[in-house]
Amino acid sequence: MTSIYNLCQSNGFSFKEYPLEGRLLLVLLKPKIIVKNSLNEEKKRSLVSKAVSYLLAYPDCQLAIFWDGEEQFFPL
Numbered sequence: 001m002t003s004i005y006n007l008c009q010s011n012g013f014s015f016k017e018y019p020l021e022g023r024l025l026l027v028l029l030k031p032k033i034i035v036k037n038s039l040n041e042e043k044k045r046s047l048v049s050k051a052v053s054y055l056l057a058y059p060d061c062q063l064a065i066f067w068d069g070e071e072q073f074f075p076l
Contacts, residue, residue, distance in 0.1 A: 007063075011076045026051060026066035028073065 004024065026047045027034040033051045035044050047066060054073050055061060064073040 007076075023068045024065060025068050028055065028061065028064040028066075030055065030062050 004027070007027070025036050025039065025043075028051055033048055035047050039047070050066070050073075054064065058075075061075055063076045065076060066073050
């Protein structure tokens with residue numbers, strides 16, 4: 001939790017203003033893919049597949065997030 005809080009704070013987001021914990025589904029921190037644990041297995045597999053495709057398309061990407069309801073990655 002602290003690392004996600006620090007990540008959001010360092011990129012201009014605030015937990016107090018927006019319920020990020022509930023909306024943040026996946027974080028790409030090359031070479032790691034971090035998926036929210038409470039998701040079902042099908043959603044986890046889908047997100048990992050999208051993350052791998054994203055990393056292959058943008059090999060220089062160091063950090064990105066994937067939001068609930070937004071079917072795209074947001075590089076940070």
